[in-house]
Amino acid sequence: MTATTGQVDQAPPVTRRRPRVRAIEGQEVALIGVTGLLWLVLSLATDTFLTSGNLQNILFTVAPIALIGIGMTAVIVTAGIDVSVGSQAAVVMVVIALLVRDAGFAFLPALAVAVVSGLVLGALNGLLVAYGGIHPIIVTFGTLNIYRFVALQIFGSEQVAGVPGAFAPIGGGAEGRVFGVPVAWWLTLVLAAGMWCYMRFWATGRHLYAVGGDAFAARLAGVRVRRRQISAYVLTGACVGLAACVLIGSGGLVQQNVGAGLELRVIAAVVIGGTSIIGGRGTVLGTLLGALLVGTVTSAVTLLSWPTELTQLFIGGFILVAVGVDLLRERRRSAR
């Protein structure tokens, strides 16, 4: 950063004061309130919600969405988007399913392959976004199709059936739980906490916000814009790799359509979590809460024997409210 200050000395000096950010933001408080209220009502209204089986299922189902959401939050904060995560997951899942089933890979080697292949797919997205000069939604829309093609090529003309339970330690069964909580959820919590600290306290983490707020100004201020963009997509790819292992879990069937629509569920969680879709604002904590809210509602609809399609109505409503609130705040800010 010091190297470039000579050229931009008319710009205001970088403030020494720690930026005044509240530990927890407005939308997060609202989300904690809504989710907490929902849990309370469900616990009182049914005798099936507040059971270990149900809570374990919610946390486990939410984990892959939240995991990818960690990377996606960084991407969207940089004013980007990655709609290819579903296809990335398909590529990773077919690769590791075949390795586990046909080559007898154990848990850790397969996990490593998953994360590395996710990294590669994410890096390709990042390079195209940073150096291609094409809008991220177009780039990743392209790679959505290309990665799906790659996955289908690897599938050949067969789905992968009879995958053994190599990933059972992070799967949905009893062996995938520690202290009664799914390991997949512990993993999500640890990564989310790390990312939350990084985006709040590390300089390069703060730079993600600068890139999303105004990439041009960020470059003038000495932020390595391309490097930050690439890092966000690479991180998302790695998260997809982990989520793919969770999704395979105790094994079974991996179908060609696997991961289809996953991107929309992840982006929904991020947006409901208060991350601004135009970039520059958002937190991993919000995403975690957004994913939890969506997971609770999805599960509650079945628990209450309501028609399944109501889930879509609720999630749609949450997205519109979240984006509406964000736009109102933005308008108020620019009016000032």
Next chain:
Amino acid sequence: MRVRRSITAAVAVALAGVVALSGCSQKNPDAAAGGGGGAKRVSVAFVPKLQGIPYFEAMNTGGQRAAQELGIDWIYRGSTTADPGAQTEIVNSLIQQRVNVLVVAPNDPDSMAPVLQEARDAGIHVMTSDTDAPGSVREAFVNQATADGVGTALTDALLGAMGGSGKYAIVSCGQTAANLNSWIEVQRKVTAEKYPNAEIVDVVYAGEDEAQSVAMAKDLMNAHPDLTGLVGECTASAPGVAKAVTEAGKVGQVFTVGLGTPQSMKQYLDNGSSSAAILWDVEQLGYLTAWAGKQLAAGTPLQPTNNVSSALPAVKWTDSDKQLLLGNPLRITKDNVDQYKY
């Protein structure tokens, strides 16, 4: 700088295009064989809902075997996405190729009807197989099983395992899937009439998504602690419900059956979480489709009962709705699952 950037962009787009195109063209090796050539052999083209899933690949295997035995050309061409538009394009290109018989398993029966009319106008015999296009000009529909057959087989298999009574729930897939909904209708009816002590407590829809059906099956077990049965209504949710029971540690307490392909159900049939999979012999369905195509092209009228092959000695034909029925559904258990390689 700006110029270089746009060149990079152009190259990237071009590369993406090349990859996508090579993907399309590579998938249809049979097409050339069927299109060219001046041979007088009858050509029967089958367009599945989508290519690359084991179900339709097994149909293709049966169709190819029939083609060899019956001396016809069998063309198998489908899209890699279950997209009505992509399917229409493939059908149009087959019309251009002037195949003798065109068989479609339509993704969207309504939008397929006018395309079938075009084929008919071009002098091509048209059929449907696996999924019908009611109200279209198709001359025959090869029906794998009746709704009564599937619905009854699913109900009997599940209640056999549940001891004839108890609460059960259904994890279905697409909410608008007409065939799945018609099976569920029959399951409701059979359960009410034949098993007065059994009850369907809920029907949920997980899309064609295995992970989602696992989650919803667990939700159902949590919502109804006294649940003793689950049905997976499609090839995604059949292994899904069994996986949920396995993971919840409720093998032997909650019984499942489903409409699943044999190899995807094998591990659950073996561990006891799935009592039976109901399906039909998909290869025979492909065989029958090719056979029916040959009869149409030759103008041979179908009989009320047809001797197709040694495996299909009495296939029923109903002239009023022009349906050819494969037969009774197949019940796949841990004892016979290894006979089926798909």
